[in-house]
Amino acid sequence: MSKFTLAIVAGASAAVGAATTAALYGFSRPKRPEESHTITTTSTTISTPGATRTSAPPPAPMVILRDDPSVPAIPPVDPSGVFQYGFPGPVSDLRSACSLTSAFDRARRNPHWVAEHITPASLLIRNGDRRHSYFAEDINIPEKFRAKLTDYARSGYDRGHQVPAADAKWSQEAMDSTFALSNMCPQVGEGFNRDYWAHFEDFCRRLTSFYPSVRVVTGPLYLPKREADGKWRVSYEVIGHPPNVAVPTHFYKVIFAEDGKMGGNVSLGAFVLPNAVIANDKPLQDFEVPVEAVERASGLEFAGLLPPARRKRLCQEINCSVIVKEYAERQRTMMTPPPQKGGAPPSTSLTQRQ
Ligand SMILES: *[C@@H]1O[C@H](CO)[C@@H](O)[C@H](O)[C@H]1NC(C)=O
Ligand SMILES: *[C@@H]1O[C@H](CO)[C@@H](O)[C@H](O)[C@H]1NC(C)=O
Numbered sequence: 001m002s003k004f005t006l007a008i009v010a011g012a013s014a015a016v017g018a019a020t021t022a023a024l025y026g027f028s029r030p031k032r033p034e035e036s037h038t039i040t041t042t043s044t045t046i047s048t049p050g051a052t053r054t055s056a057p058p059p060a061p062m063v064i065l066r067d068d069p070s071v072p073a074i075p076p077v078d079p080s081g082v083f084q085y086g087f088p089g090p091v092s093d094l095r096s097a098c099s100l101t102s103a104f105d106r107a108r109r110n111p112h113w114v115a116e117h118i119t120p121a122s123l124l125i126r127n128g129d130r131r132h133s134y135f136a137e138d139i140n141i142p143e144k145f146r147a148k149l150t151d152y153a154r155s156g157y158d159r160g161h162q163v164p165a166a167d168a169k170w171s172q173e174a175m176d177s178t179f180a181l182s183n184m185c186p187q188v189g190e191g192f193n194r195d196y197w198a199h200f201e202d203f204c205r206r207l208t209s210f211y212p213s214v215r216v217v218t219g220p221l222y223l224p225k226r227e228a229d230g231k232w233r234v235s236y237e238v239i240g241h242p243p244n245v246a247v248p249t250h251f252y253k254v255i256f257a258e259d260g261k262m263g264g265n266v267s268l269g270a271f272v273l274p275n276a277v278i279a280n281d282k283p284l285q286d287f288e289v290p291v292e293a294v295e296r297a298s299g300l301e302f303a304g305l306l307p308p309a310r311r312k313r314l315c316q317e318i319n320c321s322v323i324v325k326e327y328a329e330r331q332r333t334m335m336t337p338p339p340q341k342g343g344a345p346p347s348t349s350l351t352q353r354q
Pocket of ligand 1: 259261263264265310
């Protein structure tokens with residue numbers, strides 16, 4: 001069962017708009033990516049009123065179990081004595097604002113993940129207007145680790161909201177808190193943030209027509225890509241002078257569509273999109289990946305407490321597609337069951353649970 005592992009990597013064609021490849025690699029034989037199943041796989045953004053943060057305390061000194069009797073009960077050295085000078089980290093700058101909860105990656109000056117919650121009722125309230133919101137540096141992050149407005153200026157990239165402003169119209173404060181740079185990643189603007197990614201965000205909002213409660217976790221990825229010499233490398237641009245903010249190669253969304261019942265079923269969907277121009281006619285399902293693939297690539301865990309018996313596959317329940325058409329048409333097509341070809345779920349065929 002544990003002979004296989006699932007990895008997502010940047011597609012060979014990344015330069016041309018690019019795909020992601022979710023590949024099943026065998027440990028027991030030479031790696032043959034060609035047998036892998038290939039899955040071809042934006043918004044913009046500060047003031048953070050009402051935000052609260054917590055940092056994890058430094059860990060307690062580790063207790064080491066010794067089975068070597070020659071190791072004395074009181075060791076001759078004290079490695080964790082380094083804490084007298086300070087705890088090195090990592091610190092994830094957990095942020096809890098009214099419209100989002102997030103963790104920050106200080107090395108790359110991007111969020112690790114940003115979580116939101118939308119409901120039919122929350123999307124109906126219109127008290128916030130993005131014309132009154134301003135992009136702002138997140139002053140709760142130490143200055144040397146912060147993303148700066150000047151890093152984005154003339155970088156060629158949009159300040160791409162991870163939690164979209166349009167999901168936080170229920171109050172001006174909620175909307176303002178999505179404009180913190182800790183909710184932003186550098187995103188390709190034309191053809192991505194302002195187009196396909198925006199349609200994808202709209203897809204998430206439309207889910208509230210079918211589920212009473214929808215949670216979305218969004219964030220960046222830095223995926224390895226196979227280069228001409230056959231080796232895998234992670235390569236990404238860093239913007240700012242001096243270089244400060246990493247430009248992700250990809251973005252993920254993990255969607256939890258809840259049925260609204262206590263202990264009820266949750267329809268899970270995970271998607272990975274390249275930070276590149278994507279044609280509007282590209283099917284959204286081409287970007288669907290198993291949740292586990294996002295976990296392995298990000299080092300995060302999203303649904304560890306959700307038992308398999310309560311899990312459903314989102315794209316088996318509703319038609320997973322972005323639509324650039326008008327509203328009424330969208331609502332009509334979404335309820336149509338997905339075509340039979342969608343019956344081979346990438347999540348179960350690729351995921352080898354351990
Ligand atoms: C969850 O889904 C299963 C079928 O997959 C169904 O039998 C069960 O009734 C559902 N649970 C709830 C609370 O709706
Ligand atoms: C799913 O929605 C898309 C976009 O509206 C539509 O083109 C497609 O026909 C729909 N699929 C099904 C099976 O209804």
